[in-house]
Amino acid sequence: MPRPRSDEKRSAILDAATRFIVRHGLSAPTAGIAKEAGVANGSLFTYFETKTDLFNQLYLELKTEMASAAVKNLRPAAALREQYFQVWQNWTKWAASNPEKRRALAQLSVSGELSPETRTAAHKTMAAIAGMLERIRANGPMSKAPMGFVVALMNATADATIDLMSQDPTHAKKHCKLGFDALWRMIS
Amino acid sequence: MPRPRSDEKRSAILDAATRFIVRHGLSAPTAGIAKEAGVANGSLFTYFETKTDLFNQLYLELKTEMASAAVKNLRPAAALREQYFQVWQNWTKWAASNPEKRRALAQLSVSGELSPETRTAAHKTMAAIAGMLERIRANGPMSKAPMGFVVALMNATADATIDLMSQDPTHAKKHCKLGFDALWRMIS
């Protein structure tokens, strides 16, 4: 058998792309990404058909990682509010300790390069979190609001909270709670 | 005296850029923008030094327009909540009826092309609205939170609300109120 197409190299490219995109934006040259990954320019195109394809896969990878991080250590027996606070902590902690991944994600989200398929797949990775939200708002003032709106508010609040935590890491914990309480007031 | 450098043409370019950016993203070729504006490629660079300069001026123009629209028809005698609801209605209405301007604004916001000066100037145009927010949160649960965080939450909530109104214009009025109440719950 010839040398297998290595998953390590694939990951190296995705990691390099994350870093490089943060520094140079989405117009980052593929050659730069390849170099950062320690891989030849041409090799990049053996792993990803096009630059757009690379962006789509990277987006999905990051989104999936974020979603899995958020649902770690859940105690199904606990009250809904406690469970969700755990998710919130996981989420914001992941984002605060992976600023590059988060920035790259933000860039990719607005890139206009993502296919509807990618968006759909990404949405599915958030299904567990969205399910909790559904139950939280069920008896509150947002019970009649479209679910998409509630999810959008959650994402936006999380984003703002994470920004604050990153700006002022000393009080990260306090800010985390501040954002959570604000969201809870809004939707529960 | 020769023909003056026309402000009409400047506006035409900015308008064209708004439309063209929505359709082609920030990588829209300047030649395309110029053509859309009915102006020669080179003329664009007599009005704007560089593409980046064009983007900065466009951002500021749109932001200013939005902020002025929001503070129309205010009744200083009215209760704070009524006043702010008026602002909210103006704001969302403007955004809902200027979808292209809003989209362009969103793209420009995350472009990484905006100078700190532009950001500062844009921030100033929102001063009146931020001032109202300041008073609203003064006696509420967010009284100790950083003002920047509160502003970010307001912007995010407005964005989500406007999205919802655009998606389902039939119930725009209801959605407008829904978003306002959600924000009010969160910060007042």
Added chain:
DNA sequence: TGTTAATGACTGACTGGACAGACAACGAAG
């Protein structure tokens, strides 16, 4: 009022550089 000269905003073909992706050559494994 008609003619001419000066002006500078405007034009669009052009340039230089950058970049996505192709491809021919290479070398490691069988």
Added chain:
DNA sequence: CTTCGTTGTCTGTCCAGTCAGTCATTAACA
């Protein structure tokens, strides 16, 4: 010797910004 992942050079395309020239407009003068 064949197969196939990998390499890095190469090419065709695209685009921001330039610049030599155009031409509508105006002021000066007869």
